[in-house]
Amino acid sequence: MDVAAYAKLLPDITPRNKPFWDGCAAGELRLQKCADCGRYRFPDAPVCPECLSSSASWETASGAGTIWSWCTMHQKYFAAFADEVPYRLVYVRLAEGPLVISVLAEDSDDSAADSGGTSSKELRLDQPVHAVFRPRPGGRVIPQFSTGAAAGM
């Protein structure tokens, strides 16, 4: 992977989203939660879209979700990913509500298949997954998901 090109694709770390990235580094999925109505949101935003409250806290989410859908990218759109095609992307509905784009850890890591994960194989709609955290080239830790058994469960 072209590490310099990849670094440019990463979101800037700002005062407002820093708790999310600190969570990733600590192996936790942290989401903003409205202090007034309790709605979770991702990415970070200045107000709650439900009640417009500006007041929110950062909470550790369960990391659980389900696969809403997926696709496999064959086209080379990003220089950073030119050597990776084809690669599979997933769209995960988090147990707390938000939907996120991600990848399956086992698609790039065959050892995950040994623990019961699905390696480059058929996925099912609404298949349960859980968040895992892997450092990427350049060192930033980003959330990925696994279809295998969650640690500690």
Place this chain on the structure above:
Amino acid sequence: MAMKDVAIVGVGSSDFRRLYADKSQPNDVYQLAAEAFRDALDDCGATQQDIDGLICTNIKYGQFGETVGLTGPGFVHDLEGTGRMAGISLQEACALVRSGMADMVACVYATNGRTAGTKYGGGDADPAGAYDAMYGMTSTGAYVSMMYQRYQAMYGAPDDALAPLAINNRANGARNPIAVFQKEIDHDEYLSSRFIAEPLRLLDYCIINDGAVAFIVTSLDRARDMRKKPVRVAATAGKAELSRSYISPDFYFETSVAVADRLYQAAGIGPDQIDCMQVYDNFLPTILFTLEGFGHAPRGGSWEWIRDGWIELGGKRPLNTSGGHTSESYMQGFAFHVEAVRQLRGEAGDRQVENCNTVQYMCVSPIVTSHIFVAD
């Protein structure tokens, strides 16, 4: 009080085939726009002095107005260069005419997306989009492919479910002298088309090209004194479904149903009375979502419905008679408006729908819009 009736009286569009053939240097969007505008004026027998409302999409009214000597309109507005704006553009023109804010409105669109190398994926991500780009996720087509993957799994649509749409668009393109692609394709050619964002193939994608489209809108009363038979806007409706993702969890179904209900009620015309459909097809699955949301085909069953002889020329509801965005050219919805007018006037040549009295435009996107046009 009855609302003032509104009509499209003039249309103009580029020769998309000629433009596609030459990408040696970037085309000037203002030249393309000016030529389409001139053609639209000629088409209805109007001049710049008749135009008192100007709605530009993907170009700027200031430079356009100066280029074509339209320097004193009573109302101007620039719309962003996205496909969802085609329907909005006509809706705004109708609202201006109905309210009396303007008497005759020009809607003008131009792009040089092909020769200028515009990227529809992999470009600079916006702040929210960076959370997708960091995984290599980009391009509207990839988001549509995820909706389609889920649709296929939910409703059992096979690998070749979109083939009838790809084949139909090409068959129609073969009858349209300005279409970029005029060679018909068969089922095997469809299935051998390479994947872009699997499950979507190259033949499921619109054709990025250069070109321009213009149409002129005025009151039906005034339209009847102009050069050609007016095409009345029987009704138009729209509803947004805004989020940071292009993915709608129900494939825009509920939003489309809401638009359809208002549209059919206002027009007093239902899907059974539509003679010809112009369906926004940035990517072919969008047509399935549209047919279902607008009540033309059963929910989850449009992929079977399109195999039953409805959509071809000669069928009960011919679809994308110009070849659509995958064969004529990707003009972000605008050229469908021109095709609707040409069909209703009987000007569509080899691809003319017989006894064509009603045409429906539909665009399923983060702003769902639809119009019903009728021959006056």
